[in-house]
Amino acid sequence: NAGVTQTPKFQVLKTGQSMTLQxxxxxNHNSMYWYRQDPGMGLRLIYYSASEGTTDKGEVPNGYxxxxxxxxxxxxxxxxxxxSQTSVYFxxxxxxxxxxxxxxxxxxxx
Amino acid sequence: xxxxxxxxxxxxxxxxxxxxxYCNSSSVFSSLQWxxxxxxxxxxxxxxxxxxxxxxxxxxxxxxxxxxxxxxSLHITAAQPGDTGLYLCAGxxxxxxxxxxxxxxxxxxxx
Numbered sequence: 001n002a003g004v005t006q007t008p009k010f011q012v013l014k015t016g017q018s019m020t021l022q023x024x025x026x027x028n029h030n031s032m033y034w035y036r037q038d039p040g041m042g043l044r045l046i047y048y049s050a051s052e053g054t055t056d057k058g059e060v061p062n063g064y065x066x067x068x069x070x071x072x073x074x075x076x077x078x079x080x081x082x083x084s085q086t087s088v089y090f091x092x093x094x095x096x097x098x099x100x101x102x103x104x105x106x107x108x109x110x
Numbered sequence: 111x112x113x114x115x116x117x118x119x120x121x122x123x124x125x126x127x128x129x130x131x132y133c134n135s136s137s138v139f140s141s142l143q144w145x146x147x148x149x150x151x152x153x154x155x156x157x158x159x160x161x162x163x164x165x166x167x168x169x170x171x172x173x174x175x176x177x178x179x180x181x182x183s184l185h186i187t188a189a190q191p192g193d194t195g196l197y198l199c200a201g202x203x204x205x206x207x208x209x210x211x212x213x214x215x216x217x218x219x220x221x
Contacts, residue, residue, distance in 0.1 A: 004152070031207045033208075035208075035211075040213055040214075041213055042114075042116070042198060042211035042212050042213045042214050043153070043198065043200075044211070045208065045210040048207075048208060050207075058208075068127075087179060090153075091153050092152070095205040096207075097141050097143065097158055097202050097207060098143075098155050099153075099155070099207065099209060100155075100157065101152030101153050101154070101201075103150070103151055103152055104151070104152055104154050105149075
């Protein structure tokens with residue numbers, strides 16, 4: 001039982017490049033989330049998916065898109081990366097009010 | 111917009127000291143959670159409090175939810191180096207499982 005997994009662990013991009021961050025959970029949870037974490041700002045919600053086939057914007061959705069591919073997988077796409085998107089990205093899924101987080105993806109945009 | 115203000119942002123203490131971290135808001139939350147995060151890893155849930163005035167203890171950690179469900183505190187007794195990490199509070203809303211996170215408190219406990 002791996003919990004929540006994320007790939008890649010690290011990525012360096014140039015401004016304007018695109019990439020997709022992958023997330024998968026094996027706990028049969030309905031809801032999944034994408035957060036970004038920046039120093040002194042806690043975790044900010046980018047997008048979430050309450051169930052397979054639905055997605056909604058969070059607090060900071062600009063510059064991102066998501067896909068809930070199936071119940072297990074929830075991907076985050078940066079179409080044209082900007083230096084302001086340098087951050088650590090966490091995926092999470094939940095059962096009730098407990099969220100389970102992946103190990104994170106560290107992204108540097110030059 | 112619901113906001114959670116967490117203080118202090120940084121805390122460096124010696125082993126054996128006590129400390130308290132605060133989480134405050136002007137909004138009412140349905141629940142309040144505390145997470146601990148170690149470097150290079152994702153946050154891990156420590157506790158959830160749901161009732162105003164509720165107090166929960168987890169070994170040397172004591173968590174309290176304010177009577178009005180707008181604030182919470184985390185108290186650590188006799189801190190140990192293993193307590194070092196980032197502590198995050200998170201408020202639950204009535205919008206499904208969405209959480210509002212505080213800015214975090216970086217705790218360093220020196221031997």
